[in-house]
Structures are given as structure tokens and as C-alpha cells.
Amino acid sequence: LKENNISEEVEAPEVEPRLVYCYPVRLAVSAPPMPSVEMHMENNVVCIRYKGEMVKVSRNYFSKLWLLYRYSCIDDSAFERFLPRVWCLLRRYQMMFGVGLYEGTGLQGSLPVHVFEALHRLFGVSFECFASPLNCYFRQYCSAFPDTDGYFGSRGPCLDFAPLSGSFEANPPFCEELMDAMVSHFERLLESSPEPLSFIVFIPEWREPPTPALTRMEQSRFKRHQLILPAFEHEYRSGSQHICKKWVPGRAGEGGWAGQARPSPTLSHCLCPQGGNALQGRPQHGCALPTERPWLCQVGADA
Numbered sequence: 001l002k003e004n005n006i007s008e009e010v011e012a013p014e015v016e017p018r019l020v021y022c023y024p025v026r027l028a029v030s031a032p033p034m035p036s037v038e039m040h041m042e043n044n045v046v047c048i049r050y051k052g053e054m055v056k057v058s059r060n061y062f063s064k065l066w067l068l069y070r071y072s073c074i075d076d077s078a079f080e081r082f083l084p085r086v087w088c089l090l091r092r093y094q095m096m097f098g099v100g101l102y103e104g105t106g107l108q109g110s111l112p113v114h115v116f117e118a119l120h121r122l123f124g125v126s127f128e129c130f131a132s133p134l135n136c137y138f139r140q141y142c143s144a145f146p147d148t149d150g151y152f153g154s155r156g157p158c159l160d161f162a163p164l165s166g167s168f169e170a171n172p173p174f175c176e177e178l179m180d181a182m183v184s185h186f187e188r189l190l191e192s193s194p195e196p197l198s199f200i201v202f203i204p205e206w207r208e209p210p211t212p213a214l215t216r217m218e219q220s221r222f223k224r225h226q227l228i229l230p231a232f233e234h235e236y237r238s239g240s241q242h243i244c245k246k247w248v249p250g251r252a253g254e255g256g257w258a259g260q261a262r263p264s265p266t267l268s269h270c271l272c273p274q275g276g277n278a279l280q281g282r283p284q285h286g287c288a289l290p291t292e293r294p295w296l297c298q299v300g301a302d303a
Contacts, residue, residue, distance in 0.1 A: 003032075022127075022140065022163065024072040025150040031075065034084035045243075048087045055090035061134060061242040065089070065152060071139055072153040089133060089148045096144075109236040110135040111171055111202065119169055119200060129158045129170035129182075129199070134242040159185050165195035171202040179203055179213035183220075190222045198224075 037050040046062040048055050057065070065086055069079070076082065116137040119125040131141035133152035142158040143149040155161055158170070159181060172182050186199050203213060205228060217223060 022155055024153050025146040025156040026074075027147065027150065031081065034081045037083045037087050039083055048083060048090065050084070050087050053091070055087060055094060057086075057090055057134075057242050062086070065133055068133055068136075068139055068152040073151045076151075085148070085151050089152065092145055092148050093132065093134060109171075110137070110241075111169070112235065112237060113137065116169070119167075123167045123198070123200065125167045125169050125200065127155075127163075127166065127168045129161070129168050130172045135237070158182065162189060163197065164193050165197050167198045167200070169200050169202075174204050176211050176213065179211060180216070183213045183216045187220065187222060 035050065037048055039046060039048050041047070041059070042056075044059045045056050046059055048057075066082070069076075069082055069085070073082075110131070116125075120138075126138050126140060128136055128138055128141040130143075131137075132143045132145075133149050133154065136143075136153070139153045141154060142156060142161050143154040144157060146154055146156040150156070158172075170182065170186070172179050182201075186201075190197060190199075201217065203211075203217075206214060218226065
């Protein structure tokens with residue numbers, strides 16, 4: 001910070017609560033000059049090196065990061081900072097997972113593509129409440145690290161996100177405290193919003209003992225539907241999909257990274273206001289790669 005003349009204490013400007021279209025999170029302090037990094041290819045893997053430390057990502061996911069950056073970043077039209085920011089992003093998630101091969105990647109397990117397609121087609125979902133630039137399906141999502149992920153479309157942490165309308169998918173990491181906090185946050189949003197608002201939530205069916213989040217959603221006055229997906233009859237996309245080498249051909253020429261069969265049941269809940277409908281407020285279009293709607297959200301409020 002001292003090298004770039006950035007104060008350790010930055011006073012955030014006062015923000016009046018107001019409605020805005022949902023946009024990627026922006027840093028209050030302009031980014032300092034970025035160091036140079038090196039990149040080379042090893043077959044279908046992109047290797048990015050900085051000071052002897054190397055991170056890897058598959059070529060397909062590197063292209064995905066390039067597209068997300070093009071859609072979301074406003075301070076680097078020439079892509080001069082793209083590679084350093086990709087390095088920071090990959091390094092951050094590598095350290096969160098752990099240094100072992102595929103260690104901790106269960107935190108990044110995501111729904112199969114055809115499930116997202118169905119959610120978009122049937123309910124107008126075009127936003128993920130728990131995702132990352134590496135595993136997101138839509139280019140609108142919340143993630144854990146706004147400082148590295150904001151350049152790639154992140155709207156910040158889910159618990160700080162305050163939408164007023166729309167249909168949202170939520171597949172949180174299976175941490176009991178986080179799932180419980182998520183339920184509290186969603187119920188506050190549903191209680192206060194006068195607009196059509198719904199959340200489709202995927203959590204494990206842990207019954208022995210039952211988790212507080214599971215019990216609260218089953219008893220919630222906002223619950224509209226509950227679906228149990230039996231163990232070993234559904235799967236998640238691997239959390240290591242961005243470096244996974246196994247490609248599984250799908251239907252009609254499609255394909256996907258190898259999924260992981262879930263050894264425990266999963267519950268899907270739909271939460272929306274009394275008299276509401278998960279189909280209300282949905283965009284009037286449908287396509288294989290969704291054209292996403294900019295949802296309204298509230299900023300400057302205590303979420």
C-alpha cells in the first residue's frame with residue numbers, strides 16, 4: 001500500500017439508499033500499477049507465472065474469463081491488466097481450496113448445465129447467489145471475493161446483495177452457519193420487497209440431526225414448493241472443472257466436465273412472497289445462452 005501511496009484507512013463515501021440496476025462491484029480505490037506476468041500453453045492448459053509461482057486453468061475456462069472480463073471490466077479496455085488479474089483470481093481460489101490436488105474443490109461444486117437451462121426457461125432465472133468466475137453459468141452472480149472477482153462480473157457477497165425483484169438460484173457451500181445466514185437474508189428480502197421476487201435454493205437433506213436452514217425453510221411462510229432429489233440419482237459439476245481433464249460427451253453434440261454423483265439427498269426449495277409466483281417478473285425470452293436481465297437492487301441499505 002505504501003509503495004503505491006494508498007492509505008491504509010480509506011473513508012467510504014456516504015451512500016443514500018437508492019434503486020439501481022444491478023452491476024458488477026467496483027473498487028472505491030483505483031487499481032495500482034500491475035506487475036507483469038508470463039503466460040504459456042501446455043496442450044489445452046494455460047499456465048500463468050508470476051515470480052516463480054504458477055497457476056493453471058484450462059483453455060476453455062481461460063476463454064470464459066476473457067469474456068467475463070470483457071463484459072464487466074470498465075477500467076481496462078486494452079486488456080493490459082487482464083493477465084495479472086487472472087493470476088490473482090486463480091491464486092486466491094487456489095489458496096482457499098488448499099494446496100493438495102483437488103483439495104477443497106467441493107466448495108465450488110455447481111449444478112449441471114441443463115438444470116440452469118431449465119431454471120432460465122421456466123422461471124426466468126439469470127442470476128446465481130453463490131458462484132465464482134470459475135463455476136458460474138450466468139454472467140450475473142455473487143461470490144466470496146469482490147476484490148478479485150468484480151472485474152469478472154461478481155456483484156459481491158450474497159449476504160450483502162439486496163435485490164428487489166427477479167428470480168434467483170442459490171446453491172450455497174454446504175456450511176451450516178452460512179446456509180442459516182442465507183435463509184435469514186432471503187426472508188428479510190422477501191418480507192420487505194413489494195415486487196415479484198423468488199429464490200430457488202439447493203441444499204443437502206441432512207436429517208440426523210436436521211440443519212437449522214433445512215428446518216427453517218420447510219417451515220417458512222414463504223415456501224411454495226419442495227423437491228427431494230434422491231442420493232445417487234443426481235450429480236453436481238466438479239468444483240475443479242476449470243482444471244479437470246475428463247470431458248464427457250453429452251446429448252446432441254454437447255458435453256460437460258465429469259460430474260460427481262451425490263451420496264446424500266439434495267433438497268430444492270422455492271421461496272417467494274405470499275400470493276407470489278416464481279414465474280412472475282420473468283423475462284419474455286428464452287435462448288440457449290441466456291440474454292440476461294439487469295435486475296433492480298438496493299444499495300446503501302443495511303442488508
